[in-house]
Amino acid sequence: MDDMILTMKGIDKQFPGVHALDHVDFNMKKGEVHALMGENGAGKSTLMKILTGIYTKDEGEIIFEGQPRSFSTPKEAQDAGIVIVHQELNMINHLTVAQNIFIGREPRKGMGIDDAKMMQEAQKLFDMLGIPINPQESMRNLTVGKQQMCEIAKAISFDAKLIVFDEPTAALTETEIVQLFKIIKDLRNRGIAIVYISHRMDEIKVITDRITVMRDGAYVGTLITSECTKDDIIKMMVGRTIFEEPKSKSAVEDNAPVVLKVDHLSAGRRVQDVSFELKRGEILGFSGLMGAGRTEMARALFGADIKDSGDIYIHGNKVEINSPEDAVKYGIGYLSEDRKQFGLVLAKSVLENTTLPTLEKFKNGHFLNRTKEKDVAKKYVDELKTKTPNVDEIVNNLSGGNQQKVVIAKWLARDCEILIFDEPTRGIDVGAKNEIYHLMNELVKQGKSIIMISSEMTEILRMSDRIVVMCEGKKTGEIKIEEATQEKIMSAATQKS
């Protein structure tokens, strides 16, 4: 019992309308890497935010190093030796790397800050970690992966006794991940306890000692990594065994007409010379690691960002797409990975969002025909089984899955032939996920064509008829579903050119 560095007992937290944490227990041994797993919304982040003083708990106790503690600010937690590496980057772009690492605890020199000393300390830190970053570089000049490394370096610099990594590898390249694992092992050997939040099952198996699973704000159980299988973990996470069998055969005829052809598309650094074809009734999966340039490709294709070169053909005719306006005119709809920022006008109603791209159709002379708008919005709410009290409900009040359905409705109302789904199920719970999959299958049956960008391997294998793999802005593979395996996709996704 003495080797426990942290015990959290009966932690309870209520948000308005949500019981975020329901008397959760969690404990950590000294020098262990402990995975915290669960679906989105399971309460992992909330639990860690309570531990690190970002939220305050309603009930329960935290015992850290044998002392009952309670942190009301991140600073207090830091002083006690508990640090979190956030999933979202918390970088101050206009400052240098060193200034970022030491923000809030700058070494003093007289009345001012000792920048020279800060620089040296940062350099020492990077040398120790073996990361080649210049501490004098301005933060905004670094790649996302490097910024993530800085965040990790910062966490380590606190003399931490416990570090929380919240999905640390999401933005890292393969080599950076290897580096990170080396660092984590090194930290463990020095007796530092590490909480590791991740969805990547393979990483969990490699790097962690124990696994705690949460579901719907409650503690489910703790496993010893070396004694359990992936299926055990998944079973605990979803509460039932899921059978996500890969699609065995493409549903698309070989001679199906090509609706979209992209020829040598280039846009900035992230999209270099990408060509592919999309057939009628096909789901074309786009796989690759974070930062492979898939979203950028989609945005350039859709006209959201400026492209440098490349031709786009629709039904064999060359078309000019220079703005989303053009793309929509040619029947392309884009469902962004970030619904809240790019997909929806959150403060407006289901009705207003649904008819946004098609407002032209609802014009009755100079005025909008509200009854007609209402009918159409209702029709899609029924068809997609969107859960909303009525069509005048503000979209912000809907759950993630239902918000996604509103975005889909928006493009269906526009009668788009080609739909680009960018991470269609991100942030959506398991039940709604299946509904979205079902919907997509229905759509292609009706003769629509879908480009699906996804970072989830199971999703790619389950949904796609054909898979395009990208790596660092280039297309590195095209695999038929019949021949696709995780290994094949992974090797293409990590293929360095």
Place this chain on the structure above:
Amino acid sequence: MMKKLKEYPFVRKIGWNRIILVGVIILMYLIFALVNSTFLSYSRVLSTLNYVCFLGFLALGVTFVIATGGIDFSIGPVMFCAALISGHLLTKSNFPIIICLVVAVLVGMIFGVLNGLLVAYIGIPPFISSMAGMMAAKGVGSVFTKTQSVSWPQVTEINGWFRNLISTRIGGIQFPTGLILLLLTAVICAVILHKTQVGRYILCLGSNKEAVRLSGINVKKWEMLAYVVCGTLAGVAAIFYVCAYTTVQPGLGDTFNNDAIASCVMGGTSMTGGIASISGTILGTIIIAVLQEGIMAMGLQKDYQYMLTGVIVVVAVYLDVKSKTSKN
């Protein structure tokens, strides 16, 4: 208690905010009438309406811009610039009055177009573009008139008929035509904002511009349109200003920005964009006008109005911010 009151169907239909605004207007009238019994006289009311008129047009225009999440505080000087240029043409160059009235509107529109181009197409922050517009309007007005003030003809003089736009004598009674025209414009604005495609786009892009753009809508066009409406109405406001106050001096006009923006935010138009109320703006305008008239009736300097308006603006926005944070 308050909550229950807010739930009454009647209250919900009219809108709590509007009921409060009307209440404030009545309360102000009561207070000012107690201090100065002439405050309820018809001439005072007409004088108040004069202020409501031109300020109303300014405030209606800026409501559209604020709805897009932008700001335009060049409207006061633009109004003056329009009045100076057209007045100069009328009195010094003897242009026909009807042309001069058109010129006034056109000058406002040109400023609106320029502002819109800078903000929507080039991406200059609205704050900076307003600042530049304000300086340019003052500068152009001064340069055009060689820093001379301009006095428009009296109603009895030749060309003075235009003053019937704001109030006209019918059977021995001064009839507030200007108010009718303002309310008519307000109704049109409300219909545009809430019942047409333009209004829907403006409100949506004020709420989330990028999402609207990615819905395949030419956001630049619609955003620019808001600024054009704003500038044009500032030109119209210029006409009503000279109808009531005759003389325009170069280099002034800033205080009216503040009054117009104050009217909007009081009326429930959100500074962060996406939410706008035309009726609220008109009620806000009336409050500002009554305040300014009341302070004069009490024999106080206009300075007290500035101070009070300042406090009102801050309080109005604070209440808006507070209600939003408590909802989340």
Place this chain on the structure above:
Amino acid sequence: MNTSISKKSIIKGIGTQKIVVLLVLIALLAMFSILSPTFRNYTTLITLFSYSYYITFMAIGATFVIITGGVDLSLGTGMMCYGLLGGVLVVEKGFPVIVGMLVTVLAGTLFGLINGHLVVNLRIPPFIATLGSMMFCRGLGSVVVGGMSVTWPMKGTAQGWFRDIFRIKLGSVVVPIGFLWVILLVLIMTYILNHTKIGRYIIAIGSNEEAVKLSGVSVKKYHITAYVISGFFTGLAAIAYAATFQALAPGTGAGLELDAIGAAVIGGTSMAGGSGSVAGTLIGVFIMALLKTGLPFVGLQANWQQIITAIVLVVAVGIDVIKNKRLARQR
């Protein structure tokens, strides 16, 4: 080869925008000097400096606030209001001029504190909060003097010594020693902005407030400090204005904030927050002051100043906007 690299790094260090703006300033100076012989005159220089003092002080304040991502519209009417407050005490109530100066600066600091409170604690958008205090100050300044203008003690009178702070006569030569204070304050504020916690956190707040908060920094304190600095410097500006010009008239302050904000923005301070420099602002101030004083020398009405300033402002910000767009594309 080596020198070209070091040159490049020097330019990068100073910042391209500052170099461009400096070149614009030099070009303007050269243009005025060539076009007008009367411009090449010591008195013109003195006038130029006189205009630069109060704008510089306000602009330093504006710079700190804009770096946080906010804006302070109360600078112009505020300056007039604080100057009138102090002036009334000295001229009408017979307080020593030093007390008047202290009250002026204190009033500015107090209004800065109020602005900061409104923006930071009550979460009112900076534009609205400072618009409110702009109107309030305009009214207050006028009310305390009953709508009349106030002239602080003139040179030669018992209390007139304070005018020597900015302009002193040595023999028969007028020496603009105010410039010395300007340089000194620019240096101090540059140091504060770049090498102290106050400056570091003010930049960080403008760049990513949430991240600073998570670092355990009491964000609110530093955020408010920016507005207090702005108020304090507006107080100093009021003293400079009172000492260099004849009279302070209520209502004339409106619009002067645009000179200050314009100077900061032209000098490279980004309206989006997170970046800016006091030295750049100083260059911006001189462009503003030059346009204010120089145009009549080349036969243009002084009113062209506003039109030209508007164009310069739009071009300066436009270049910045377009540059950022291109940068974002390259990422």
